[in-house]
Amino acid sequence: MGNEISLELDLNSLPADEAQHLIRLITEADFFKLPEDLAGQVTTDEFQYTINVKAGQSNHTVRVTDTTMPEHLLPLVKELTILRVLQ
Numbered sequence: 001m002g003n004e005i006s007l008e009l010d011l012n013s014l015p016a017d018e019a020q021h022l023i024r025l026i027t028e029a030d031f032f033k034l035p036e037d038l039a040g041q042v043t044t045d046e047f048q049y050t051i052n053v054k055a056g057q058s059n060h061t062v063r064v065t066d067t068t069m070p071e072h073l074l075p076l077v078k079e080l081t082i083l084r085v086l087q
Contacts, residue, residue, distance in 0.1 A: 025076040037063050
């Protein structure tokens with residue numbers, strides 16, 4: 001509870017297929033058009049996610065929780081969670 005778990009990825013250091021998969025998930029989530037703060041009020045036993053994507057000159061951060069996460073962002077969050085476990 002209250003523990004921060006982080007993951008930092010450089011797509012240039014990943015195998016090409018993994019990098020392309022993440023790029024596709026970011027695109028499908030329409031990540032750069034999401035509002036920065038979707039977290040609202042965090043409830044007990046709920047995860048809060050802060051995702052920052054830097055792509056060229058673009059840099060965007062989104063904060064969401066389990067209950068406020070848009071459905072189209074969920075595949076990206078799941079993939080990042082899996083990658084974090086594998087690290």
